[in-house]
Amino acid sequence: MKAKKKKGGHARSGRTVRTSQVEMTQVVLPGDTNHHGTVFGGKVMQWIDICGGVAAHRHAQSDVVTASMDELHFLAPARLGDIVVLRSSVNAVGRSSMEVGVKIWSESPETGERRHTASAYVTFVSIDGKSRPREVPNLIPETPDERRRLAEGTKRLAERRLRRSR
Numbered sequence: 348m349k350a351k352k353k354k355g356g357h358a359r360s361g362r363t364v365r366t367s368q369v370e371m372t373q374v375v376l377p378g379d380t381n382h383h384g385t386v387f388g389g390k391v392m393q394w395i396d397i398c399g400g401v402a403a404h405r406h407a408q409s410d411v412v413t414a415s416m417d418e419l420h421f422l423a424p425a426r427l428g429d430i431v432v433l434r435s436s437v438n439a440v441g442r443s444s445m446e447v448g449v450k451i452w453s454e455s456p457e458t459g460e461r462r463h464t465a466s467a468y469v470t471f472v473s474i475d476g477k478s479r480p481r482e483v484p485n486l487i488p489e490t491p492d493e494r495r496r497l498a499e500g501t502k503r504l505a506e507r508r509l510r511r512s513r
Protein backbone atom coordinates (compact mmCIF):
# COMPACT_ATOMS: atom_id res chain seq x y z
CA MET A 348 0.00 0.00 0.00
CA LYS A 349 1.25 3.46 -0.89
CA ALA A 350 1.77 5.86 2.04
CA LYS A 351 -0.51 8.93 1.89
CA LYS A 352 1.28 12.28 1.64
CA LYS A 353 0.28 14.73 4.37
CA LYS A 354 0.08 18.50 3.97
CA GLY A 355 3.63 19.78 3.92
CA GLY A 356 4.82 16.82 1.85
CA HIS A 357 5.70 14.43 4.73
CA ALA A 358 4.62 10.87 3.90
CA ARG A 359 3.44 8.62 6.77
CA SER A 360 4.84 5.14 6.31
CA GLY A 361 2.88 1.92 6.87
CA ARG A 362 3.64 -1.39 8.53
CA THR A 363 1.75 -4.67 8.31
CA VAL A 364 0.05 -6.24 11.33
CA ARG A 365 2.19 -9.39 11.16
CA THR A 366 5.43 -7.35 11.35
CA SER A 367 4.72 -6.56 15.00
CA GLN A 368 2.71 -9.58 16.25
CA VAL A 369 3.98 -11.25 19.40
CA GLU A 370 3.56 -14.71 20.94
CA MET A 371 4.92 -15.00 24.45
CA THR A 372 5.03 -18.03 26.76
CA GLN A 373 5.24 -18.07 30.56
CA VAL A 374 5.14 -20.82 33.16
CA VAL A 375 3.09 -20.19 36.31
CA LEU A 376 5.64 -20.42 39.14
CA PRO A 377 5.01 -20.56 42.93
CA GLY A 378 5.76 -16.82 43.30
CA ASP A 379 3.03 -16.01 40.72
CA THR A 380 0.22 -17.74 42.62
CA ASN A 381 -2.11 -17.04 45.53
CA HIS A 382 -2.92 -19.49 48.33
CA HIS A 383 -5.41 -21.32 46.04
CA GLY A 384 -2.55 -22.18 43.69
CA THR A 385 -3.93 -20.01 40.87
CA VAL A 386 -2.16 -17.11 39.22
CA PHE A 387 -2.51 -13.53 40.60
CA GLY A 388 -4.62 -11.30 38.35
CA GLY A 389 -1.95 -8.60 38.67
CA LYS A 390 0.67 -10.98 37.31
CA VAL A 391 -1.48 -11.66 34.23
CA MET A 392 -1.89 -7.87 33.81
CA GLN A 393 1.89 -7.48 33.89
CA TRP A 394 2.30 -10.14 31.18
CA ILE A 395 -0.45 -8.46 29.10
CA ASP A 396 1.36 -5.12 29.42
CA ILE A 397 4.68 -6.65 28.31
CA CYS A 398 3.24 -8.71 25.44
CA GLY A 399 1.14 -5.78 24.18
CA GLY A 400 3.97 -3.30 24.70
CA VAL A 401 6.37 -5.32 22.56
CA ALA A 402 3.87 -5.34 19.64
CA ALA A 403 3.40 -1.56 20.00
CA HIS A 404 7.15 -1.01 20.28
CA ARG A 405 7.74 -3.08 17.13
CA HIS A 406 5.05 -1.21 15.20
CA ALA A 407 6.13 2.27 16.29
CA GLN A 408 9.87 1.54 16.35
CA SER A 409 10.06 3.98 19.25
CA ASP A 410 9.57 3.96 22.99
CA VAL A 411 5.94 3.53 24.03
CA VAL A 412 3.97 4.08 27.23
CA THR A 413 0.81 2.34 28.37
CA ALA A 414 -2.02 4.89 28.28
CA SER A 415 -4.98 2.69 29.27
CA MET A 416 -6.40 -0.79 29.44
CA ASP A 417 -10.04 -1.58 28.70
CA GLU A 418 -12.21 -3.90 30.77
CA LEU A 419 -10.39 -7.08 31.66
CA HIS A 420 -12.35 -10.23 32.48
CA PHE A 421 -10.65 -13.34 33.78
CA LEU A 422 -12.55 -16.20 32.17
CA ALA A 423 -10.67 -19.18 33.60
CA PRO A 424 -7.90 -19.56 36.19
CA ALA A 425 -4.33 -20.53 35.30
CA ARG A 426 -2.86 -22.96 37.85
CA LEU A 427 0.61 -23.52 39.26
CA GLY A 428 2.70 -25.25 36.59
CA ASP A 429 0.40 -24.26 33.72
CA ILE A 430 1.89 -22.86 30.54
CA VAL A 431 0.45 -19.42 29.77
CA VAL A 432 0.43 -18.34 26.12
CA LEU A 433 -0.17 -14.68 25.22
CA ARG A 434 -0.64 -13.32 21.70
CA SER A 435 -0.72 -9.63 20.86
CA SER A 436 -1.42 -7.76 17.70
CA VAL A 437 -1.84 -4.09 16.80
CA ASN A 438 -5.53 -3.69 15.91
CA ALA A 439 -5.65 -0.02 14.95
CA VAL A 440 -3.66 3.18 15.15
CA GLY A 441 -4.46 6.86 15.62
CA ARG A 442 -1.85 9.57 15.18
CA SER A 443 0.42 8.53 18.07
CA SER A 444 -1.72 5.91 19.83
CA MET A 445 -2.16 2.22 19.07
CA GLU A 446 -4.85 -0.22 20.21
CA VAL A 447 -3.26 -3.61 20.85
CA GLY A 448 -5.38 -6.72 21.39
CA VAL A 449 -3.95 -9.34 23.74
CA LYS A 450 -5.42 -12.84 24.12
CA ILE A 451 -4.27 -15.25 26.82
CA TRP A 452 -4.65 -19.01 27.12
CA SER A 453 -3.58 -21.36 29.90
CA GLU A 454 -2.35 -24.74 28.79
CA SER A 455 -2.10 -27.86 30.91
CA PRO A 456 1.35 -29.39 30.38
CA GLU A 457 -0.08 -32.87 31.11
CA THR A 458 -2.97 -32.87 28.63
CA GLY A 459 -2.11 -29.98 26.31
CA GLU A 460 -5.67 -28.68 26.83
CA ARG A 461 -5.84 -24.91 26.25
CA ARG A 462 -8.36 -22.65 27.96
CA HIS A 463 -9.07 -19.04 27.06
CA THR A 464 -8.03 -17.22 30.25
CA ALA A 465 -8.47 -13.52 29.40
CA SER A 466 -8.49 -10.93 26.63
CA ALA A 467 -7.73 -7.23 26.76
CA TYR A 468 -7.41 -4.13 24.62
CA VAL A 469 -4.49 -1.95 25.67
CA THR A 470 -3.72 1.51 24.30
CA PHE A 471 -0.08 2.45 23.95
CA VAL A 472 1.29 5.85 22.91
CA SER A 473 4.52 6.28 21.00
CA ILE A 474 6.81 8.89 22.54
CA ASP A 475 9.89 10.79 21.42
CA GLY A 476 13.07 11.49 23.39
CA LYS A 477 11.25 14.21 25.36
CA SER A 478 8.32 11.90 26.25
CA ARG A 479 6.01 13.75 23.82
CA PRO A 480 3.53 11.81 21.66
CA ARG A 481 5.11 10.93 18.34
CA GLU A 482 3.41 9.88 15.08
CA VAL A 483 3.28 6.14 14.36
CA PRO A 484 3.22 4.39 10.97
CA ASN A 485 -0.16 3.54 9.44
CA LEU A 486 -1.37 -0.03 9.88
CA ILE A 487 -1.62 -2.24 6.80
CA PRO A 488 -4.11 -5.10 7.24
CA GLU A 489 -3.61 -8.11 4.97
CA THR A 490 -6.37 -10.56 5.96
CA PRO A 491 -10.17 -10.25 6.40
CA ASP A 492 -9.73 -10.65 10.20
CA GLU A 493 -7.12 -7.87 10.30
CA ARG A 494 -9.40 -5.59 8.26
CA ARG A 495 -12.30 -6.29 10.66
CA ARG A 496 -10.09 -5.63 13.72
CA LEU A 497 -8.83 -2.40 12.12
CA ALA A 498 -12.40 -1.15 11.54
CA GLU A 499 -13.56 -2.13 15.06
CA GLY A 500 -10.35 -0.87 16.75
CA THR A 501 -10.55 2.49 14.94
CA LYS A 502 -14.11 2.90 16.27
CA ARG A 503 -12.98 2.09 19.83
CA LEU A 504 -10.07 4.57 19.62
CA ALA A 505 -12.56 7.30 18.65
CA GLU A 506 -15.01 6.26 21.41
CA ARG A 507 -12.24 6.38 24.06
CA ARG A 508 -11.18 9.84 22.83
CA LEU A 509 -14.80 10.99 23.09
CA ARG A 510 -15.23 9.55 26.62
CA ARG A 511 -12.06 11.34 27.81
CA SER A 512 -13.21 14.67 26.40
CA ARG A 513 -16.55 14.58 28.31
Ligand SMILES: CC(C)(COP(=O)(O)OP(=O)(O)OC[C@H]1O[C@@H](n2cnc3c(N)ncnc32)[C@H](O)[C@@H]1OP(=O)(O)O)[C@@H](O)C(=O)NCCC(=O)NCCS
Pocket residue numbers: 411412413414415440441442443444445470472474478479480507508
Ligand atom coordinates in the same frame (compact mmCIF):
# COMPACT_ATOMS: atom_id res chain seq x y z
C1 LIG B 1 -0.13 8.82 27.34
C2 LIG B 1 0.51 10.21 27.29
C3 LIG B 1 1.86 10.14 26.57
C4 LIG B 1 -0.44 11.11 26.47
O1 LIG B 1 0.14 12.39 26.45
P1 LIG B 1 -0.73 13.72 26.26
O2 LIG B 1 0.15 14.87 26.42
O3 LIG B 1 -1.97 13.60 27.07
O4 LIG B 1 -1.03 13.65 24.72
P2 LIG B 1 -2.34 13.85 23.88
O5 LIG B 1 -3.52 14.32 24.64
O6 LIG B 1 -1.89 14.63 22.69
O7 LIG B 1 -2.64 12.35 23.42
C5 LIG B 1 -1.74 11.65 22.59
C6 LIG B 1 -2.42 10.39 22.15
O8 LIG B 1 -2.66 9.56 23.27
C7 LIG B 1 -4.03 9.21 23.34
N1 LIG B 1 -4.36 9.11 24.75
C8 LIG B 1 -4.07 10.02 25.73
N2 LIG B 1 -4.51 9.56 26.92
C9 LIG B 1 -5.09 8.36 26.69
C10 LIG B 1 -5.74 7.40 27.51
N3 LIG B 1 -5.90 7.59 28.83
N4 LIG B 1 -6.22 6.27 26.94
C11 LIG B 1 -6.07 6.05 25.62
N5 LIG B 1 -5.45 6.92 24.78
C12 LIG B 1 -4.98 8.06 25.32
C13 LIG B 1 -4.75 10.35 22.63
O9 LIG B 1 -6.02 9.94 22.14
C14 LIG B 1 -3.80 10.63 21.51
O10 LIG B 1 -3.97 9.67 20.49
P3 LIG B 1 -3.69 10.02 18.93
O11 LIG B 1 -2.38 10.74 18.85
O12 LIG B 1 -3.63 8.69 18.28
O13 LIG B 1 -4.84 10.86 18.48
C15 LIG B 1 0.69 10.83 28.72
O14 LIG B 1 -0.56 11.00 29.30
C16 LIG B 1 1.56 9.97 29.61
O15 LIG B 1 2.79 10.01 29.52
N6 LIG B 1 0.94 9.21 30.55
C17 LIG B 1 1.68 8.36 31.47
C18 LIG B 1 2.00 7.02 30.83
C19 LIG B 1 2.59 6.07 31.82
O16 LIG B 1 3.38 6.46 32.65
N7 LIG B 1 2.19 4.78 31.70
C20 LIG B 1 2.53 3.76 32.64
C21 LIG B 1 3.93 3.31 32.56
S1 LIG B 1 4.48 2.93 30.94
